[in-house]
Amino acid sequence: MTIAPFPAARFRRLRRSDALRRLTTETTLSTDDLIWPVFVREGQDAEDPIASMPGVTRRTIDRLLPQVEEAAQLGIPAVCLFPYIEPGLKTEACEAAWDPDNLSNRAIRAIKDAVPDIAVMTDVALDPYNANGHDGIVRDGEIVNDETVEALVRMTLAQAEAGADIIGPSDMMDGRIGAMRAALERDGHHGVSIMSYSAKYASAFYGPFRDAVGASGALKGDKKTYQMNPANSDEALRLVERDLTEGADMVMVKPGMPYLDICRRVKDSFGAPTFAYQVSGEYAMMAGAVERGWLDGDRVMLESLLAFKRAGCDGILTYFAPAAARILNG
Numbered sequence: 645m646t647i648a649p650f651p652a653a654r655f656r657r658l659r660r661s662d663a664l665r666r667l668t669t670e671t672t673l674s675t676d677d678l679i680w681p682v683f684v685r686e687g688q689d690a691e692d693p694i695a696s697m698p699g700v701t702r703r704t705i706d707r708l709l710p711q712v713e714e715a716a717q718l719g720i721p722a723v724c725l726f727p728y729i730e731p732g733l734k735t736e737a738c739e740a741a742w743d744p745d746n747l748s749n750r751a752i753r754a755i756k757d758a759v760p761d762i763a764v765m766t767d768v769a770l771d772p773y774n775a776n777g778h779d780g781i782v783r784d785g786e787i788v789n790d791e792t793v794e795a796l797v798r799m800t801l802a803q804a805e806a807g808a809d810i811i812g813p814s815d816m817m818d819g820r821i822g823a824m825r826a827a828l829e830r831d832g833h834h835g836v837s838i839m840s841y842s843a844k845y846a847s848a849f850y851g852p853f854r855d856a857v858g859a860s861g862a863l864k865g866d867k868k869t870y871q872m873n874p875a876n877s878d879e880a881l882r883l884v885e886r887d888l889t890e891g892a893d894m895v896m897v898k899p900g901m902p903y904l905d906i907c908r909r910v911k912d913s914f915g916a917p918t919f920a921y922q923v924s925g926e927y928a929m930m931a932g933a934v935e936r937g938w939l940d941g942d943r944v945m946l947e948s949l950l951a952f953k954r955a956g957c958d959g960i961l962t963y964f965a966p967a968a969a970r971i972l973n974g
């Protein structure tokens with residue numbers, strides 16, 4: 645880097661006008677960068693607001709479809725589906741997770757039928773279906789890895805069969821990416837991609853999401869034996885490398901804003917398609933402050949999303965996707 649001494653170098657010269665600022669912009673944010681996570685529930689013609697996520701709604705499939713249609717028209721490339729599962733369907737064995745006709749798989753089919761051009765991403769983890777709220781099967785108080793991976797593979801195949809474009813394993817079990825990739829290839833789903841939640845931290849920022857999918861009440865204990873220690877960074881690189889080696893097409897860092905350093909290291913180290921999840925708690929912090937009039941909503945939204953691009957991400961999962969797209973599209 646070469647910098648002339650002052651006054652030869654005056655950095656304010658290039659900040660003088662909008663034209664010069666635009667000309668020297670290093671990073672851009674576009675609608676093409678956004679994945680919209682949506683919550684779906686059982687029933688007909690109904691929706692419930694999520695108290696801890698102002699502006700976010702859980703919808704029945706029929707009410708979700710027009711929203712997805714609108715997202716596609718706005719140019720949002722993908723939606724990511726999260727089902728709210730009725731407490732009565734949650735079991736210790738989590739069988740509902742790979743039922744071809746479960747809520748999530750019906751929603752995938754309905755979206756691919758009604759809005760074929762938008763990519764549908766799924767969540768692969770047992771928590772919505774698990775009586776104890778964990779992402780894996782629990783035996784004698786332990787979240788068992790290998791048995792969980794077998795269940796996750798069944799879940800993945802049911803989602804691929806339903807028409808999912810992107811499989812999103814968020815469970816953090818070891819060995820799941822390789823097992824899923826092998827099963828997808830074996831069953832002819834060569835075109836189904838995997839976005840691995842590779843560096844997913846045991847975070848306090850998921851609270852509102854667990855309300856949205858109805859997992860807060862069920863969860864016993866915490867997820868620290870499978871999700872990452874927030875103190876670790878080198879470990880994230882090893883996990884990303886492991887998942888890419890096992891056949892992940894894209895990798896993700898989660899949460900987002902408190903982990904931008906991880907995004908940058910991952911992008912610089914591997915150059916793979918890298919995504920971040922701006923999670924429910926991040927959304928709640930901003931939306932809550934905006935509701936109170938403490939922050940300018942549009943500006944913090946766009947600034948927070950741009951920060952992910954600057955940190956090296958190719959895209960962002962964000963509850964702000966439609967609102968951001970409306971502004972970005974002009």
Ligand SMILES: NCc1[nH]cc(CCC(=O)O)c1CC(=O)O
Pocket residue numbers: 767768769771779814815849850851852853854867922923924925
């Ligand atoms: N495996 C479930 C899952 N998938 C996405 C999120 C969090 C998303 C958010 O907070 O917005 C979680 C919660 C968790 O791991 O407890």
